[in-house]
Amino acid sequence: MSTCAAIVVGGGFFGASVAEYLKLKRGFGRVLLVERESRLMTRASYSNQARVHAGYHYPRSYTTARRSWVNLPRFRQEFGAVVFDGFTALYALAHRNSKVTPRQFERLCAEIGMPLERAEPPHEALFEKRLVAKVYQVEEQAFNADRLRAIMQDRLARAGVEVWTNTKVTGLTATEAGYAVRLERDGQPLSLDTGLVVNCTYSCLGGLARQAEAPNFALKHEITEIALVEPPEQLRNVGITLMDGPFFSIMPFPARGLHSLTHVRYTPQRSWVDTDGIDPLTELSHDPRQTAVNWMIRDSARYVPAIANVIPRDQLFEVKTVLVKSEADDSRPILFERHGRNGRVLSILGGKIDNVFDILERLDAEILPTGVS
Numbered sequence: 001m002s003t004c005a006a007i008v009v010g011g012g013f014f015g016a017s018v019a020e021y022l023k024l025k026r027g028f029g030r031v032l033l034v035e036r037e038s039r040l041m042t043r044a045s046y047s048n049q050a051r052v053h054a055g056y057h058y059p060r061s062y063t064t065a066r067r068s069w070v071n072l073p074r075f076r077q078e079f080g081a082v083v084f085d086g087f088t089a090l091y092a093l094a095h096r097n098s099k100v101t102p103r104q105f106e107r108l109c110a111e112i113g114m115p116l117e118r119a120e121p122p123h124e125a126l127f128e129k130r131l132v133a134k135v136y137q138v139e140e141q142a143f144n145a146d147r148l149r150a151i152m153q154d155r156l157a158r159a160g161v162e163v164w165t166n167t168k169v170t171g172l173t174a175t176e177a178g179y180a181v182r183l184e185r186d187g188q189p190l191s192l193d194t195g196l197v198v199n200c201t202y203s204c205l206g207g208l209a210r211q212a213e214a215p216n217f218a219l220k221h222e223i224t225e226i227a228l229v230e231p232p233e234q235l236r237n238v239g240i241t242l243m244d245g246p247f248f249s250i251m252p253f254p255a256r257g258l259h260s261l262t263h264v265r266y267t268p269q270r271s272w273v274d275t276d277g278i279d280p281l282t283e284l285s286h287d288p289r290q291t292a293v294n295w296m297i298r299d300s301a302r303y304v305p306a307i308a309n310v311i312p313r314d315q316l317f318e319v320k321t322v323l324v325k326s327e328a329d330d331s332r333p334i335l336f337e338r339h340g341r342n343g344r345v346l347s348i349l350g351g352k353i354d355n356v357f358d359i360l361e362r363l364d365a366e367i368l369p370t371g372v373s
Contacts, residue, residue: 004030004162005370006196007181009169009208011035012045014348015200016152017356021363022198023159028370032192033156034167034183041149044202045353047226047318049260050253052076052083052141053352056091056116059100059108059244061331066112071354082147084254089140089239090119090126094303095133097245102134115139126234131303132242142239143353144254172197172211174341178369179212195370197340199347203280203319205335209347212340217347218324219274223284226316227261227293228253232309235259240304244330248300250307258313263299266292273324280319289317322351336362344369 005028008019019033037043051057054072055065076083093102109116118124119135127135156163164185171182178195199208206219231238231250239251239259248263269292272278293312301308323335332351336359339345346368348359 002192004032004192004194006031006198007192007194008033008198008200010200010202010204011037011040011163011165012043012200012202013041013148013152013353014202014350014356014359015198016040016156017360018198018200018348018363019161020152020155020159021360022368023161026363026368030162031160032162032164032194034164034169036166036168038165039149040153040163040165041145044318044320045148046145046255047316049226049249049251049262050142050145050255051251051352052143053354054138054140055112055114056109056138056140057241057243058330058332059105060329062108062111064331064333065108065114067358068352068354069112069114071357074357075354079143079148079151082143082151083141084144084252085141087142087237087239087252088123089138089251090123090135090241091138092127092135092240092242092303093133094242094245094247095131098133099244105136123238126238126240126304126306128303128305140239142252142254146255169208172208172340172345178344179340195344196368197345199345202349203321205321205347205349206274207279209337209339209345212345214337214339214345214347217274217335217337217349219321219349220271220324220327221274221280221283222268222271222320223287224267224318224320225269225289225292226267226318227291227296227312228256228258228314228316229261229293229310229312231259232306234306235304235310242300242303247303248296250300250304250310256314259310261293261296261300261307261310263292263296265299266295268320280321284317284319287317289315291315321349323349326351334358334362338366342369
């Protein structure tokens with residue numbers, strides 16, 4: 001039986017970043033990154049709003065907003081080649097049904113130090129004044145998911161991380177030195193011994209963790225639709241987020257040269273709390289994937305009339321996973337739990353791309369078992 005110092009399960013952005021960290025920063029020997037899809041970073045790392053969070057998106061969670069603002073310069077420095085800033089980012093607050101007021105939003109930005117300006121008149125004119133209380137210009141960008149994948153693939157290769165795609169973990173068995181990990185690679189079963197398993201499987205986090213007798217993480221799954229649309233000329237160089245309530249966001253999606261359109265009411269199409277009987281990706285594969293883009297357009301256009309002229313081009317359906325406790329204040333804390341025999345299984349969940357730096361900082365403080373190399 002072959003051995004690895006560490007096996008990282010889940011080849012999204014977090015899994016790739018953790019695998020590189022273990023190899024370069026912590027000096028692990030053989031580090032293996034396994035991904036069930038045919039390529040890295042094709043699921044939740046791709047199917048999202050492509051927003052480089054600066055903190056504005058979380059006005060009801062000071063900690064989440066502040067961590068986003070703190071992490072932003074590091075993301076720009078490390079991944080500047082993927083950042084797209086060729087648009088004006090606008091945030092707006094509705095007169096009715098908003099969970100925050102303009103005064104509360106302005107106070108949050110001032111306390112954290114996030115730049116906030118009143119939008120220029122041409123941008124204010126995009127909004128229906130009867131429904132929108134205030135419009136701000138903020139400092140926020142988007143990222144190109146295809147470019148980010150290419151950078152991470154190159155970094156993994158340079159670090160010497162071994163990458164297996166088309167590979168699923170089918171079981172974990174505790175051993176004296178760590179775990180025997182049962183895999184299925186290109187349909188063929190095999191097993192590897194390792195001293196450390198890092199679970200970065202996002203929506204499948206609970207299922208893998210339960211194989212190491214972890215407690216229930218209280219995760220909520222949603223089957224979501226992100227509509228990709230061609231914007232009219234008035235919105236081509238603009239990103240708009242109307243918050244904080246049953247509203248919408250439309251902003252550039254650089255990997256496709258389109259805009260993403262999401263809506264708090266229509267983007268989540270079905271949800272459930274994680275249990276051991278439901279596999280999220282199986283649920284997604286069986287989902288009829290009926291688009292709600294026309295409902296998104298119709299409701300969003302009440303606030304920004306130009307949205308009525310967008311042209312739907314595609315849809316991205318994916319499972320979104322968050323901690324149940326985040327439902328109250330829309331916070332996005334990381335989940336970082338050690339479990340299994342002698343803490344040799346580590347489960348990690350982040351809710352947005354800049355969480356990766358919080359995770360790496362947490363790893364710096366951990367004493368990690370290697371067991372075998």
